[in-house]
Amino acid sequence: MLEKGRLSTRQFTVLIFLSCIGDMILIYPSAISSMSRQDAWISSLLGLLGGLLVLWLMLHVSQLHPDKTLVEAIQLIFGKWLGSIVNLWYLFYFFMLCSYLVREVGDFLTTQIFLNTPLKIIYLLFILLMVYALHAGLESIGRSSEILLPIFLLVAMIFIFCLLPQSKPENLKPFLENGAIPVLYGAYFASIYPFGELIVLLMVIPYVKREQKIKKDIIIVALGAGLLLSLIILVSLLVLGVDMTINNTYPTYFLAQKINIGNFLQRIESTMAVAWLISTFSKAVICYYAFTMGVAQLTGLSNQKILYFPAAIMLFGMADLAAPDVLYYLKHIVPYWMDWDLTNAVVIPCILWITWACRRKWKGKS
Amino acid sequence: MTSKIFLTAISILLMFTLGGCWDRKELNELGIAVAIGVDTAPKNQFKVTAQVVVPSEVAAGQSSKGGTSVTVYEEVAPTMMEAIQKMTEISPRKVYLGHIRMFVIGEALARKGIASVVETLVREPTVRADFYVAVAKEGAASDILQVTTPLEPIPANKMYASLTVSSEAWAPTTKVTVDELMKTLMNSGCPVLPGIQAVENKSDSDKGNSKDNIASTIPVMDLKFNGLGVFKKDRLIGWLNENESKGYNYIQNQIKESMEHVDTDKGVRIGIRTFDSKTDVKGSVVRGNPVIRIHVKSRGAIEEIHGKSQALDSTQSLHWLEQQDNKHVTELMQMAVHSAQHTYKADIFGFGELIHESDPKAWKKLKPNWDQTFPEVKVYYLTQVKLRKVGMLLDTFQQKMKE
Known part of the structure; x- marks a missing residue:
């Protein structure tokens, strides 16, 4: 066992909540509403159902070998050669996911707050923080996420409540203007995008102290995260209207700038950015953890810690290489990324499950 | 042992990042703009006017030196942001746009089309979208921003406040924030913007027999919101009375x-x-x-x-x-x-x-x-x-x- 730390169920569910929201606060509203326009909130709610189904599938797959991480389980089920290939695929996915998160943080901060600061400095700081977190260990990550969650929730609640007075219900009309198809298409995105990427948590799940109701807790927490995302999309549509939501680089930040309660509570958008950084950081740390852990398990290293630094340097490079510009990952890559998420969160786990079932049956017969 | 080396390495690396602070903005190096005006200029250029607060005149508790509380910079350049950056030629401080309250568009520019200037301000990351937009009726935005006002020492605040008050208590004006304006334009609707005018008051006559009659209760110039400008798409086509x-x-x-x-x-x-x-x-x-x-x-x-x-x-x-x-x-x-x-x-x-x-x-x-x-x-x-x-x-x- 490479990992000696153990997470409590609560810490694990907090991590699920934060990673589910992750980088979505900023990019989710414009991504979903560019598909189903003013019905994006319906898409998001429908997507929540689909997302829970995806999550249930992943949890089920993780139960095939409850004390093994995804990488170990794949090795066991697919065998050494095929397993290694599938594992390399997954490790690449974790790595790319993490570098995109780093990239998003860098681009967001340099467009909105640190206008003259080089991107690479933001990457460096963010990655060093992740290295530090990983070095402190899985338990520390779990505990710190418990501390960060209330801050995150407080900021998110302030955000939503302070914007309600500015909402204009007519922005949601007309309902289902273009029929049900765009709404369902949006729902497909909404179920895969935030929930599919939770597959990284299968690298952590064996290190969670087993408790009775863990599955139920996870589903409830994911439901909460999905509802929060739907609320954010709803507020964004209500206040900004659909065209501004789609056309803004970071609609949520733009919304936060509009908060003004009696000319007194205003200009608090930087505080809002903190919430987003908290959730993105949690997600990125988990991806980074999953990547280094996976590499260590695949290559049979006795200590994964020596991988932290090389992986950080790779991340630093990849964050820069990942996309030529903002438009690329906010607009062009989204549909393809979705398919990638679908493959990794639904298709491969399904194949894994079927193979496992076949093997067991075959073994039982012989 | 390795972990100690590791930690030392991290802390040394972190030290490098502490030294550089690219985006520090010292308050005394910023000229805080409260209003921006845009007009057309020859050769397809923009004339941009910025009303910048003079901190020593508005600071509470400090005795004023008797100057105006704002100063106005004006530049002509092919693009808006170029003009604002160019203001450093005359201004000792860099013009900072984060606290704009009013955005005034000259009538000539409004008749040519406002979409591009509106987009510029929404695109600029330092600008918040909570300011009001108005059109300088029958005049240039630069003339509006030059007028000083009584009661509110900062004219941009006066415009902001009187627009808020008059739209609530008197009704013929309307307040339009830039994101609402952009939304209407995007919906290919026809927006409406309040018109603002610098009105000259009749003064002097015989100076009231005294030291300028206590420097007059009626200012020589007043800023007045007057009528609503009707736009067809992004072009001003006329005024409502x-x-x-x-x-x-x-x-x-x-x-x-x-x-x-x-x-x-x-x-x-x-x-x-x-x-x-x-x-x-x-x-x-x-x-x-x-x-x-x-x-x-x-x-x-x-x-x-x-x-x-x-x-x-x-x-x-x-x-x-x-x-x-x-x-x-x-x-x-x-x-x-x-x-x-x-x-x-x-x-x-x-x-x-x-x-x-x-x-x-x-x-x-x-x-x-x-x-x-x-x-x-x-x-x-x-x-x-x-x-x-x-x-x-x-x-x-x-x-x-x-x-």
Whole structure:
């Protein structure tokens, strides 16, 4: 066992909540509403159902070998050669996911707050923080996420409540203007995008102290995260209207700038950015953890810690290489990324499950 | 052991990042702009005017040195941001746009099209989207920003405040923030922006026999919001007058409080304060023809009666006045609609969007020819003013006086 730390169920569910929201606060509203326009909130709610189904599938797959991480389980089920290939695929996915998160943080901060600061400095700081977190260990990550969650929730609640007075219900009309198809298409995105990427948590799940109701807790927490995302999309549509939501680089930040309660509570958008950084950081740390852990398990290293630094340097490079510009990952890559998420969160786990079932049956017969 | 080396390495690396602070902005190195004005300039350039606060003049507790509390910089450049950056040639501080309250567009530029300048400000990350946009009526934005104001030492704050107050308490102006403006433009609607004018007051005559008569109670120049500019897409095409602007605000449900007057046929003029006004506008399509129904509900109180022949002695007389007021409010709205439909042919009320919301299928057919259809849209009005209060007096005593 490479990992000696153990997470409590609560810490694990907090991590699920934060990673589910992750980088979505900023990019989710414009991504979903560019598909189903003013019905994006319906898409998001429908997507929540689909997302829970995806999550249930992943949890089920993780139960095939409850004390093994995804990488170990794949090795066991697919065998050494095929397993290694599938594992390399997954490790690449974790790595790319993490570098995109780093990239998003860098681009967001340099467009909105640190206008003259080089991107690479933001990457460096963010990655060093992740290295530090990983070095402190899985338990520390779990505990710190418990501390960060209330801050995150407080900021998110302030955000939503302070914007309600500015909402204009007519922005949601007309309902289902273009029929049900765009709404369902949006729902497909909404179920895969935030929930599919939770597959990284299968690298952590064996290190969670087993408790009775863990599955139920996870589903409830994911439901909460999905509802929060739907609320954010709803507020964004209500206040900004659909065209501004789609056309803004970071609609949520733009919304936060509009908060003004009696000319007194205003200009608090930087505080809002903190919430987003908290959730993105949690997600990125988990991806980074999953990547280094996976590499260590695949290559049979006795200590994964020596991988932290090389992986950080790779991340630093990849964050820069990942996309030529903002438009690329906010607009062009989204549909393809979705398919990638679908493959990794639904298709491969399904194949894994079927193979496992076949093997067991075959073994039982012989 | 390795972990110690590791930690040391991290802390050394972190030290590098502490040294560089690219985005530090010292307050005393920033010129905080409170208002920006844009005008056209020859050779397809922009003339940008920035009203920048002079901190020593507005700081509380510090004695002012007797100068103006703002200073105005002006530059001409091919793009807006170039002009603002170029201001450093004259300004000792870099102009910072994070605290803009007003954005004034010169009439000439407004007639050419405002979309690009609006986009510039929304795209700029340091700018927040909570400022108001106005058009310098019959003038240049730079002339507006130069005027100093009493009561509020910072003219941009004065404009912001008087726009807020007058749109709430008097009604012919309307406040438009930049994101609302952008939203209307994106919906290919026709926005409306308040007009602002620098009005010269008659002064001097004989100087009141004293030291400039205590430097005059009436300033030489005043900033005044006057009328609403009508845009077709992003181009200014004309102005609504005061009554039409009021009617516009009634239709847009932007009136909180206002004063109206009714001239009755007995030659009496009645002043009525309107409050709690609420307008409901519904669009629908009847047999392929778009129809708009406007329903105004408000409460009123009698404030003034000028004339002897109007009695205020019964519910009937109050009811009669109510009807007169209804007629008056309806007329205001009719004037606005008439002007939009026939003079400007611009859908400033967003009737098209209302029909889109209520009947998306019919809208698909109407949309391509909306410019032609809009002037023919049938508009029905229903005004229900409830006069319940008569102030501190019951019947008017002007009647009893003659006996």
